[in-house]
Each structure stands twice: as structure tokens, then as C-alpha cells.
Amino acid sequence: MKLQGTLHTAMRALCRNPMRALLTTLGIVIGIGAVIAMMEIGQGSSAAIQKSITSMGANNLLILPGTASSGGVSFGAGSTMTLTPGDYEAIVRDCPAVRCGAPIVRARTQLVYNGRNWVPQSMSGSTPSLLEVQLWKDLADGECFTDRDVLNSNRVCLVGQTIARELFQGENPIGKELRIKNVAFKVIGVLSAKGANMVGMDQDDIVIAPWTSIKFRVSGSSLTNTNQSSSAAASAVNTLSQVYPSNQVALYPDKSDTQIADSMLTVRFVNVDQILVSAISPEEIPAAMQQITAVLRERHRLQRGEPDDFSIRDMTEMSKVLTSTTTLMTNLLLCVAMISLLVGGVGIMNIMLVSVTERTREIGLRMAVGARSKDILWQFLVEAVVLCLVGGIIGILLGHGGSLMVEAFLHWPVETSPTAIVSAVGVSATVGIVFGFYPAWKASRLDPIDALRYE
Amino acid sequence: MNLIELNDIRKTYHLGEIDVPVLKGVSMAVAGGELVALMGASGSGKSTLMNILGCLDRPSSGEYWLDGQEVSRYSNDQRAMVRNQKIGFVFQSFNLLSRTTALENVTMPLTYTADFLTPKERHERGMAMLTRVGLDDRSHHHPSQLSGGQQQRVAIARALINNPPVLFADEPTGNLDSKTSEEVLRMFKQLNEDDGITIILVTHDVTVASHARRTIHIHDGLIVNGAYSHASTDSKPAGGGL
Ligand SMILES: Nc1ncnc2c1ncn2[C@@H]1O[C@H](COP(=O)(O)OP(=O)(O)OP(=O)(O)O)[C@@H](O)[C@H]1O
Numbered sequence: 001m002k003l004q005g006t007l008h009t010a011m012r013a014l015c016r017n018p019m020r021a022l023l024t025t026l027g028i029v030i031g032i033g034a035v036i037a038m039m040e041i042g043q044g045s046s047a048a049i050q051k052s053i054t055s056m057g058a059n060n061l062l063i064l065p066g067t068a069s070s071g072g073v074s075f076g077a078g079s080t081m082t083l084t085p086g087d088y089e090a091i092v093r094d095c096p097a098v099r100c101g102a103p104i105v106r107a108r109t110q111l112v113y114n115g116r117n118w119v120p121q122s123m124s125g126s127t128p129s130l131l132e133v134q135l136w137k138d139l140a141d142g143e144c145f146t147d148r149d150v151l152n153s154n155r156v157c158l159v160g161q162t163i164a165r166e167l168f169q170g171e172n173p174i175g176k177e178l179r180i181k182n183v184a185f186k187v188i189g190v191l192s193a194k195g196a197n198m199v200g201m202d203q204d205d206i207v208i209a210p211w212t213s214i215k216f217r218v219s220g221s222s223l224t225n226t227n228q229s230s231s232a233a234a235s236a237v238n239t240l241s242q243v244y245p246s247n248q249v250a251l252y253p254d255k256s257d258t259q260i261a262d263s264m265l266t267v268r269f270v271n272v273d274q275i276l277v278s279a280i281s282p283e284e285i286p287a288a289m290q291q292i293t294a295v296l297r298e299r300h301r302l303q304r305g306e307p308d309d310f311s312i313r314d315m316t317e318m319s320k321v322l323t324s325t326t327t328l329m330t331n332l333l334l335c336v337a338m339i340s341l342l343v344g345g346v347g348i349m350n351i352m353l354v355s356v357t358e359r360t361r362e363i364g365l366r367m368a369v370g371a372r373s374k375d376i377l378w379q380f381l382v383e384a385v386v387l388c389l390v391g392g393i394i395g396i397l398l399g400h401g402g403s404l405m406v407e408a409f410l411h412w413p414v415e416t417s418p419t420a421i422v423s424a425v426g427v428s429a430t431v432g433i434v435f436g437f438y439p440a441w442k443a444s445r446l447d448p449i450d451a452l453r454y455e
Numbered sequence: 456m457n458l459i460e461l462n463d464i465r466k467t468y469h470l471g472e473i474d475v476p477v478l479k480g481v482s483m484a485v486a487g488g489e490l491v492a493l494m495g496a497s498g499s500g501k502s503t504l505m506n507i508l509g510c511l512d513r514p515s516s517g518e519y520w521l522d523g524q525e526v527s528r529y530s531n532d533q534r535a536m537v538r539n540q541k542i543g544f545v546f547q548s549f550n551l552l553s554r555t556t557a558l559e560n561v562t563m564p565l566t567y568t569a570d571f572l573t574p575k576e577r578h579e580r581g582m583a584m585l586t587r588v589g590l591d592d593r594s595h596h597h598p599s600q601l602s603g604g605q606q607q608r609v610a611i612a613r614a615l616i617n618n619p620p621v622l623f624a625d626e627p628t629g630n631l632d633s634k635t636s637e638e639v640l641r642m643f644k645q646l647n648e649d650d651g652i653t654i655i656l657v658t659h660d661v662t663v664a665s666h667a668r669r670t671i672h673i674h675d676g677l678i679v680n681g682a683y684s685h686a687s688t689d690s691k692p693a694g695g696g697l
């Protein structure tokens with residue numbers, strides 16, 4: 001109630017000289033306006049950078065099966081077959097830090113269509129969620145295969161732009177049948193263009209099909225390592241295999257059909273080559289890795305102390321770049337913000353000092369009719385704070401308007417930042433208190449008679 | 456008991472090494488309801504005395520009893536309270552806030568009053584005061600839109616807003632021509648007679664002083680005559696008088 005009176009008095013005093021009040025607060029207006037505009041534009045660009053880095057796979061984690069070794073010879077990453085589709089389902093179901101995931105079965109064989117052939121860089125058997133994990137935007141044409149296709153190992157596939165161009169030579173691939181290692185697959189969708197990845201590999205040179213179809217129809221055997229099976233499969237069509245034989249020497253004679261039928265070596269579990277998952281955000285990657293490790297160790301029944309039979313790779317380098325750019329940007333903006341607010345605050349202090357001198361008689365009069373020195377202190381302090389707050393609010397409006405204009409005319413990405421707005425209000429009030437205190441204190445120390453006599 | 460009683464009030468200014476004694480032992484008394492004029496040559500210490508009476512300044516020594524309280528040793532905040540509640544002060548140069556309406560000038564002291572008033576109550580009290588000085592139709596005029604006499608009447612209304620028992624006026628007609636002076640003086644007389652407000656006013660003008668029932672003459676920091684009214688002269692020996 002007392003504050004209300006003080007506020008009223010302060011507002012009246014400011015309104016007696018609106019032009020001066022406006023000019024006084026201009027420093028704060030510009031300071032806060034610049035801060036808000038920069039924060040919004042800065043956050044917009046940093047979000048855009050983040051998004052583009054994320055689309056390069058910064059959020060992604062690649063889970064590979066463990067390393068097999070025999071007699072001291074390590075066969076390298078992925079040489080055992082410990083990952084199953086069940087693992088994939090468990091990860092997606094039980095790890096809250098994982099946004100989505102997809103199992104991947106790789107193959108590398110020849111595609112044939114209408115007398116032309118082509119060996120794509122990447123042939124992945126997966127689930128429809130792969131598109132989400134790899135952030136493929138919409139399909140350029142057609143539609144994606146479904147979970148039902150995966151269940152039934154249907155012979156459908158998606159092709160990338162490069163394949164559409166090279167193999168189909170401008171024909172519309174939708175509905176056409178191409179042969180993958182002599183198995184006919186119907187093209188039901190064309191992926192949109194993605195271009196080269198960070199190391200220069202063409203990401204459009206790709207075929208994606210249900211993993212069951214690749215696994216059981218193309219790779220054929222689920223028990224052979226695909227690294228080896230794919231080269232074997234490729235060599236079956238590739239005439240160069242005679243020059244550079246990559247077939248392993250057969251240790252045992254081929255099994256006859258009867259032997260195969262009698263064999264107890266039926267597939268107990270189906271393995272996948274990799275599981276690709278996407279964390280909710282770059283910050284959640286460590287949490288996701290922990291959760292995945294826990295889930296997989298549990299599923300693989302690994303005892304405490306036993307090494308993992310899988311490995312998880314993240315895109316550490318990319319996320320590092322991401323965090324360092326964002327931090328740098330934020331710190332830079334903070335510095336500029338501080339300096340401009342300091343300048344604005346000094347401006348306020350300057351004018352408040354002039355104002356105190358100019359209004360010495362008023363101060364004397366107020367004291368003569370009963371104002372205590374703390375009433376005067378409060379009045380001038382509240383005036384300074386009100387000036388700064390009004391300046392801050394105008395600054396927020398101007399800054400926000402400015403960033404909206406930048407968005408409209410320059411098409412820069414802009415992001416409204418409630419934190420910046422709230423802290424701008426806080427900062428301008430603080431500036432008012434800090435820089436308004438000395439003039440207010442000076443005013444409150446005046447002697448009523450001296451003040452009344454002041455000319 | 457007198458409303459105002461001064462006992463051997465002295466005021467000495469210190470200008471570097473030199474002591475400048477301005478009041479050299481002033482004793483006087485004013486009863487409630489009096490209208491007293493204070494006269495003296497320029498530089499005799501009238502304004503200095505008025506500032507002490509108005510609790511704006513502290514005496515170097517001596518006692519000042521106001522309404523039964525010894526206020527000369529009060530702290531700054533206590534004196535501010537006294538100024539707010541018990542004293543109205545009218546200045547020679549009006550001292551109105553510029554670019555502020557007459558009404559707001561009048562209600563300004565209420566900001567510093569301890570008990571809270573709603574904006575409506577403040578408005579009503581301010582309008583009542585303006586009506587009392589005959590300016591209710593000028594409530595939204597700024598000082599620059601008022602004549603000198605009107606400005607001084609606004610200042611009087613401001614001094615009276617907290618219903619103080621005593622009003623001090625240091626040369627209230629000093630900046631006014633004789634006709635408006637007359638107007639303001641009539642106002643003072645009316646306030647004194649109708650509302651019983653004690654008034655002490657400083658003047659150089661003998662005709663102005665003639666309106667008062669008693670005149671105190673001060674010369675070179677000492678009261679020459681009129682320090683006590685006749686009623687109280689009997690009970691008190693004339694101090695400092697010739
Ligand atoms: N702050 C001060 N410091 C030093 N001397 C002062 C101060 N204020 C007043 N004086 C001296 O005190 C004396 C009395 O001053 P005062 O203002 O009381 O005179 P006055 O009677 O009101 O005169 P006038 O009729 O001209 O207004 C003067 O000689 C003046 O020089």
C-alpha cells in the first residue's frame with residue numbers, strides 16, 4: 001500500500017517529463033532490444049545448426065555385435081552374431097532415452113533391371129522405422145513398406161535417387177520389379193535426395209527392403225556372417241571374382257539336400273548385423289548408452305565381470321562440435337548483452353543524477369511536508385527501476401519485432417526465447433536498482449533547507 | 456500551556472573558522488488560536504527562526520516546545536513526522552510542483568502520511584481543501600496556468616491538508632502585488648478566526664502586520680518586543696525584551 005503510493009509518485013514524476021524519460025531509457029531500450037533480437041536470432045541459428053547436425057546422425061547410436069576371436073586372432077567388430085531382432089525390440093521398448101531404432105541387415109549384391117545392373121553402396125534390410133532413425137524426409141514418390149511386409153518377408157523395396165537415376169534411367173521406378181540376386185523385388189517407393197554424408201559417401205545410392213526379405217531371400221543363410229556371405233554372394237555374379245577370388249576355401253564338402261534337411265542345425269535365433277537407434281536429444285546420448293548396455297547385458301545373460309558381447313558407437317565428434325558452437329555463441333551473446341546493458345545503466349545513472357540536481361527544490365519541498373529520507377530514497381529508486389523496466393519492456397517488444405522482421409525478410413531461423421525475455425526483465429530491474437541507487441541515496445541525504453534554497 | 460514555546464533558542468552558523476551567530480537567545484510563546492506577525496529588518500534572522508519553528512532546522516541550543524513536546528532534539532525522521540502532521544508551511548515562492556495539477560499539489564503531503572488513504576479519499580480531501588481556499592474550479596490547472604495569488608492559495612491548501620494546528624508563513628505575500636496580498640491575508644484571517652488555526656507570518660509590510668493581533672519584532676537575532684501575549688506576560692517575565 002505504501003509502495004503503491006511511491007509507485008504512483010514515481011510514475012507522476014516521470015510523466016511530468018515524458019520526453020526526457022524516454023530518452024533516458026533509450027540506452028536500456030537499445031540494450032535489451034539488441035539482447036533479445038540477438039538471443040532469438042542466435043538461438044534460431046543454433047537450433048538450425050543443431051538440427052542439421054542431428055540430421056547427419058549426431059543423435060544416432062550404432063550397436064554392433066561383439067568381436068569374435070579365436071586363438072588370439074580377432075576377427076574385428078561385428079564378427080559374432082549376438083544381436084537379434086528381439087534385442088532391437090527390447091531396446092526400443094525399455095530405454096526411455098531412445099527415441100526410435102531399427103535393426104539392420106546388410107547385403108552387397110547386384111541389382112538387375114531391364115538389362116542394366118548396378119551394385120549399390122548400401123543395401124539395408126530393416127524396418128520402416130529406419131527412415132525415422134536416419135531422418136529421411138518424406139519419400140520422393142510412392143510409399144514405405146510396412147511392418148506387415150517385414151513379418152511376411154514381402155519382396156518390396158525402396159530405392160534411393162542414385163539408383164532411380166542409374167538403374168531406371170529416368171523411368172518411374174514405382175511398381176517396377178528389379179532383381180536382387182535373382183530375387184524379384186517390387187519397387188514401392190523412391191527416397192528423397194540426401195546427398196553425400198560427412199565422409200563423402202553417396203547416401204542416395206541405397207536400397208532398403210524389409211530385413212526379413214534381405215535376410216532370408218537374399219543373403220540366404222542366417223548363420224553365415226554377412227560380411228563374408230555378401231562378398232560370396234556378390235562374387236557369384238561378379239566375373240571379377242575369378243581374378244580376385246574372395247571365396248573361402250571350403251573346409252567341408254557341400255551338404256546334400258538330404259543332409260541339410262536332416263541337420264539339427266536349424267536356426268535357433270535370427271541375428272541382425274547392426275541396430276541403429278536414435279537418442280531423444282544429443283544430451284541424452286550417455287543415458288541412452290547406459291540403458292542400452294543394461295538391457296543388452298540382461299538379455300544376453302552376461303555375468304558381472306564378463307565383457308560386453310556388443311559395442312555401442314556414438315558420433316562423439318559431431319556432438320562435440322555441436323556443443324562447442326552453441327556454448328561459444330551463447331557466451332559471445334552474453335558478453336555483448338552485458339556491455340550494452342552496462343552502457344544503458346550508466347546512461348540511467350547520469351540522467352538520474354541530473355534529475356536529482358534539477359529537482360533539488362522539489363526534494364526539499366517534499367521533505368518540508370513530511371517526507372523522510374527513506375521516502376525520497378525509495379521514490380528515486382522506484383523511478384529508476386520503473387524507467388529501466390519500461391525500457392526493458394519496450395526493448396523486448398522492439399527486439400522481438402526486429403527478430404520477426406529478420407525472419408520475414410531475411411528468412412533467418414528465429415526462435416522465441418521465454419528465458420531471454422524473463423531474464424531481460426530481471427536484468428533491467430537490476431540495472432535500475434544498481435545504477436539508480438547512488439542518485440537516490442544522494443537525493444535522500446539532502447538537507448531540507450539547503451534543498452529549498454537551491455536555485 | 457502554550458502551543459509553541461521557545462526558551463533561549465540560539466543558532467550559530469559556522470563558515471569555516473568564523474562563527475556567525477544569527478539567533479542569540481530567542482524566547483517567546485504563542486498560544487493556540489493566535490495570529491502573530493513577525494517583523495524585522497532584512498538579515499535579522501526571521502527566516503532562520505521560522506525554519507526552526509517549522510522543524511526544518513535544528514537550533515544550536517535551547518528548547519522548543521511544540522504542542523507539549525520538546526522537538527529540538529528529535530531525529531530527522533521524527534521531525535519529518537512532526538512536519539507532516541502538526542505543521543503547515545507556506546513559502547514566499549509558493550514552491551508548487553510544476554506540470555502537476557493543483558489538486559495533486561494539494562494532496563502531495565498525504566503520500567507521506569502514516570495512515571493509508573484510498574485514492575478516492577485523497578481526492579475528496581484535496582477537493583475539500585481547494586474549496587476552502589476557493590479554487591475548486593481550478594483543480595486541474597497547472598501552476599503555470601494560475602495567477603500568483605491563486606498559486607499561493609494552492610500552497611496554503613497544501614499546508615492545511617493534514618489539518619495541522621499551526622501554520623507558518625515566511626513572507627507569504629512577498630511575491631504578490633498589494634491587491635492579491637490583501638486576498639491572501641484575508642484567507643489567513645479567515646482560517647484563524649473560523650477554524651482556529653494558529654498562524655505565524657513573517658512580513659516587512661506594516662499594513663500586513665496590522666491584520667495580526669500581535670506583532671513580534673526581531674532585531675539582530677533578538678526579540679525586541681511582543682515575545683509574549685499580554686495574557687501570558689503576567690505569568691512569565693519578559694525575556695529578551697527591552
Ligand atoms: N546557511 C547559512 N550560513 C551562514 N549564514 C547564514 C545562513 N543562512 C542565513 N545566514 C545568515 O543569517 C542571517 C539571517 O538570515 P535570515 O535569512 O534569517 O534573514 P531574514 O531576516 O529572513 O532576512 P530577509 O528579510 O531578507 O529574508 C543573515 O545575515 C545570513 O547571512
Ligand SMILES: [Mg+2]
Binds near residue numbers: 501502503
Ligand atoms: Mg527571510
